[in-house]
Amino acid sequence: MKIIFATNNAHKLSEVQAVLGDGFTLVTPRECGITEDIPEDQDTLEGNASQKSHYLYDRTREDCFADDTGLEVEALGGAPGVHSARYATDGHDFDANNRLLLKNMEGKTNRKARFRTVISLIINGEEHQFEGIVEGRIIDHEIGHEGFGYDPMFIPDGYDRTFAQMTAEEKNAISHRGRAVKKLVAYLQSIEK
Numbered sequence: 434m435k436i437i438f439a440t441n442n443a444h445k446l447s448e449v450q451a452v453l454g455d456g457f458t459l460v461t462p463r464e465c466g467i468t469e470d471i472p473e474d475q476d477t478l479e480g481n482a483s484q485k486s487h488y489l490y491d492r493t494r495e496d497c498f499a500d501d502t503g504l505e506v507e508a509l510g511g512a513p514g515v516h517s518a519r520y521a522t523d524g525h526d527f528d529a530n531n532r533l534l535l536k537n538m539e540g541k542t543n544r545k546a547r548f549r550t551v552i553s554l555i556i557n558g559e560e561h562q563f564e565g566i567v568e569g570r571i572i573d574h575e576i577g578h579e580g581f582g583y584d585p586m587f588i589p590d591g592y593d594r595t596f597a598q599m600t601a602e603e604k605n606a607i608s609h610r611g612r613a614v615k616k617l618v619a620y621l622q623s624i625e626k
């Protein structure tokens with residue numbers, strides 16, 4: 434089955450493709466001729482995921498999905514949350530975001546955090562949402578070079594390594610996005626489109 438996924442982020446694309454498996458072929462917005470940035474200006478992950486999937490559906494009328502992810506840090510009142518991509522700057526500057534998070538966490542003893550992903554699927558013109566969460570903690574320096582974004586500072590509960598020290602398979606097995614995508618796959622298989 435072919436399905437459009439609202440991302441041009443190569444990391445995300447390969448993570449999601451790995452969980453979806455061979456039965457699904459992901460198509461990017463660019464491959465559908467959509468070259469502009471897809472708007473995401475809502476104030477919740479649910480709202481942003483929905484806004485992105487509706488944007489794609491309105492242009493293509495094809496089955497599609499979008500995800501939105503936030504890192505929710507307890508000691509920061511849930512920040513950066515829905516603003517995770519633009520925490521430090523207007524762009525997707527991972528290094529600047531990581532530096533700001535480290536600074537804002539200085540002196541905090543409560544290091545609890547979670548990644549939360551919301552996927553919005555539009556299939557046969559109807560929207561369905563799936564959520565994936567991984568709980569963990571923020572350490573006080575960056576370790577590891579795998580993955581992307583906040584991965585070098587996040588250690589999932591039950592592990593002693595950051596997401597950036599894990600292989601893609603290890604991260605996918607327990608990650609927020611991996612969990613949300615597994616729910617998406619289960620749903621797609623249940624309707625046997």
Ligand code: IMP
Nearest residue numbers: 500501502503517518525581582583584
């Ligand atoms: P997006 O909505 O999935 O684009 O995610 C927003 C921001 O959250 C990204 O720019 C990254 O900084 C961060 N992020 C999303 N997913 C991950 C992940 O799997 N690991 C680390 N950071 C992530």
